[in-house]
Amino acid sequence: MTRPAIAAIGMASWDRMLVVDDYPEAGSYAVVRQMLEGPGGTTANTVAALARLGVPVTFAAKVGDDREGAALRDGLAAEGCDVSAVTTRAGEPTDLGIIIISGSGERAERTIYWQQGARLRYGDPLPIAELFAHDLVVVDVDDARLRQLIVDLPIHVAPRTRLLGTLTLLTELPPEQALALAVRHDYLCGNERELRYVTGETNLERALVRLRERMLLDQLRLAFISRGPLGCLVVTEEAAEAVPAFPVAAVDTTGAGDAFAAGVALGLIERRAPGEIGRLANALGALAVRGLGARASLPQRAELDALLGRS
Numbered sequence: 001m002t003r004p005a006i007a008a009i010g011m012a013s014w015d016r017m018l019v020v021d022d023y024p025e026a027g028s029y030a031v032v033r034q035m036l037e038g039p040g041g042t043t044a045n046t047v048a049a050l051a052r053l054g055v056p057v058t059f060a061a062k063v064g065d066d067r068e069g070a071a072l073r074d075g076l077a078a079e080g081c082d083v084s085a086v087t088t089r090a091g092e093p094t095d096l097g098i099i100i101i102s103g104s105g106e107r108a109e110r111t112i113y114w115q116q117g118a119r120l121r122y123g124d125p126l127p128i129a130e131l132f133a134h135d136l137v138v139v140d141v142d143d144a145r146l147r148q149l150i151v152d153l154p155i156h157v158a159p160r161t162r163l164l165g166t167l168t169l170l171t172e173l174p175p176e177q178a179l180a181l182a183v184r185h186d187y188l189c190g191n192e193r194e195l196r197y198v199t200g201e202t203n204l205e206r207a208l209v210r211l212r213e214r215m216l217l218d219q220l221r222l223a224f225i226s227r228g229p230l231g232c233l234v235v236t237e238e239a240a241e242a243v244p245a246f247p248v249a250a251v252d253t254t255g256a257g258d259a260f261a262a263g264v265a266l267g268l269i270e271r272r273a274p275g276e277i278g279r280l281a282n283a284l285g286a287l288a289v290r291g292l293g294a295r296a297s298l299p300q301r302a303e304l305d306a307l308l309g310r311s
């Protein structure tokens with residue numbers, strides 16, 4: 001029997017979005033052009049992108065005991081995702097992102113105000129054996145003790161299971177601790193700003209050197225660092241290879257990094273070459289920024305393959 005492909009452990013949030021032309025100066029104002037809301041959250045967006053592409057995916061997360069939590073879970077189930085490990089935390093609201101979207105094209109930006117709600121934490125029961133029966137486990141957890149427990153698991157319970165860690169939530173931790181956790185995953189993905197934070201380096205070149213030094217000593221073997229319209233860097237012990245982005249008219253960059261992570265996960269389970277995984281991740285990132293909201297423009301497989309020039 002073949003093993004199921006991908007499990008993801010992480011977060012689901014509800015997104016409320018305001019669209020403005022430009023960010024106002026502090027103390028000034030901006031006219032709101034549009035307001036909308038919908039399902040979001042880093043890991044949930046990645047899971048939704050994979051499900052949309054037809055990849056079987058199992059998700060473990062916490063939602064609040066409210067309308068948004070139910071909508072998040074039902075939405076992912078409707079996309080075809082296994083949500084049996086998405087559980088409700090009584091007495092807490094669903095995690096909420098208030099997202100201010102400004103500009104378009106090259107100037108497209110988004111800024112998030114994060115009202116923290118129900119999230120997985122150390123001590124929450126998780127179906128570990130079931131999750132680690134997948135080939136690849138995406139780990140996107142902000143609780144440091146839970147993250148430590150998860151990165152220590154494969155050697156004990158599932159030596160064949162590979163971990164893909166995201167950098168995003170590690171920036172909640174002090175840099176030294178964040179880097180020590182980051183290099184315990186087999187693969188990493190995140191953006192340039194997050195890499196600079198966890199390495200404690202303001203300069204990208206030095207941040208890459210620091211990461212590659214750690215690759216020699218630790219579990220990490222491959223990292224995918226996104227750079228918005230510049231594409232991404234594929235980092236191995238030997239080198240950092242730049243892979244250009246796909247040109248696209250960006251409307252809203254919310255969820256670009258989450259779609260990028262889905263592309264990395266897909267490329268890894270399909271056992272593609274590192275540069276090809278970077279290209280696939282860039283393609284998903286580009287497709288994700290075409291519409292308002294994190295998930296509106298996520299593609300189906302045929303559309304992704306068409307952009308990649310595959311039939």
Ligand code: ADP
Pocket residue numbers: 105106108190191192225226227228229230231232245246247248250253254255256257258260281282283284285286289
């Ligand atoms: P994050 O959402 O974490 O800030 P990025 O902005 O780096 O992540 O976006 C992730 C990926 O999405 C990029 O590596 C790139 O491939 C793609 N992407 C993002 N913005 C654009 C853009 N304006 N044009 C083309 N591709 C983009």
